Amino acid sequence: xxxxxxxxxxxxxxxxxxxxxxxxxxxxxxxxxxxxxxxxxxxxxxxxxxxxxxxxxxxxxxxxxxxxxxxxxxxxxxxxxxxxxxxxxxxxxxxxxxxxxxx
Numbered sequence: 054x055x056x057x058x059x060x061x062x063x064x065x066x067x068x069x070x071x072x073x074x075x076x077x078x079x080x081x082x083x084x085x086x087x088x089x090x091x092x093x094x095x096x097x098x099x100x101x102x103x104x105x106x107x108x109x110x111x112x113x114x115x116x117x118x119x120x121x122x123x124x125x126x127x128x129x130x131x132x133x134x135x136x137x138x139x140x141x142x143x144x145x146x147x148x149x150x151x152x153x154x155x156x
Contacts (some may be wrong), residue, residue, distance in 0.1 A: 066091075069146075070089065070146050073087055073088060073089040073144060073146055074144045077143040077144030077145075081144075082116040086134075086139065086142060086143035087143055087144065088144070088145045088146070089145060089147075090127065090131070090148075091131065091150060091154065092122065092127065092150060093149065093150030093151045093153040093154075094122060095121070095123065095124060096122065097124060107119070112147050115153055116150075116152060117151065117152030117155060119151075121151070122149065122150070122151055126151075127149050130149055134147075
């Protein structure tokens with residue numbers, strides 16, 4: 054989703070989407086898969102807890118699931134994509150965003 058004052062970030066994210074698809078095509082013949090994740094807000098120990106506490110309700114209004122993500126929300130998908138079970142998944146950008154991208 055586009056947001057004001059984040060043009061550089063939007064450009065970088067768009068580049069990652071394009072690079073993911075391009076590398077998937079280039080490396081597929083060597084049986085190498087390339088995928089990316091489009092993450093929502095993942096709350097970690099590096100997050101500014103004071104700022105989040107002050108702005109939590111405003112932030113959560115953008116998330117249909119009404120909570121911020123946790124690393125354990127992302128890890129199972131990363132493990133799947135790194136496994137042989139995902140051997141036919143390539144060139145994809147998967148949203149792990151608590152529904153943020155549907156808003």
